[in-house]
Amino acid sequence: MTLRVAERWFEHRSVGDGVTHVWEPHVIPFVRCNIWHVRGRDRDLLIDSGMGMCSLKRAIAALLEKPVAAVATHSHFDHIGSHHEFAERLAHPAEAAILARPSRAATLLEHYADEGTITALPDADFAIAAYAIAPAPPTRLVDEGDVIDLGDRVFEVLHLPGHSPGSIGLYEAETGVLFSGDAVYDAELIDDCYHSDVAVYLATMARLRALPVRVVHGGHAPSFGRARLIAIIDDYLARRRG
Ligand SMILES: [Zn+2]
Ligand SMILES: [Zn+2]
DSSP states (O other), rough: OOOOOSOOSOEEEEEETTTTHHHHHHHOOOOOOOEEEEEOSEEEEOOOOOOOOSSSHTTGGGOOOEEEEOSSSSHHHHHHTTTGOEEEEEEOOHHHHHHOOOOOTTTTTGGGSSGBBBBBBTTTTGGGGOOOOOOOOOEEEOOOTOEOOSOEEEEOOOOOOOTTTTTTEETTTTTEEEEEESSOOOSSSOOHHHTTTTTHHHHHHHHHHTTTTSSSSSSOOOEEEEEHHHHHHHHHHHHHOO
């Protein structure tokens, strides 16, 4: 089957709190990553960057008025594809080697590098067989308790391992906004990747359950509030603790 060329690859929409949701409508929902742009006074944040099948930087140029720090919540292919387009790149030390050398196995791309992953082509020349993730080594390593200061708003790094060893979230205590990556989102959670660890994941979930969040912007699926966060966590704990 020949796929048509998409009219537009990225969509975006403001969700309040100075946050813009960017997504790739022609990527199937299971691997469609939420990309978040956060407006700051002095600098902006970009949290994850999607598949990297075409230029994210060009697509969201209107949003990029200030220097932007591109954070990788972790190193799976669907979250880091366009990181190479951004000069400042933040990630946890436990994901750094994969970002520097993003092999198809280490990024999980080997399971999704076929046309079943997309419903249109980003451009006429795009060949899924040649699709690869470009190296994007972190320029700043961040870990639990580190702070990312945008001038008028401050995000704290939470180390949330389990889905992957260096999964991180960004928490803004002032607004109760949590960007959670793949540690928690409102769809089936993945804890059986080659570098997942269920015991560690359980501890991350217990920790997130106690966090006074107002809204969670996850790595996939729609955003949700604290009551839903607790329900998702309790469901996970019940299934995995037995
Ligand atoms: Zn992931
Ligand atoms: Zn993901």
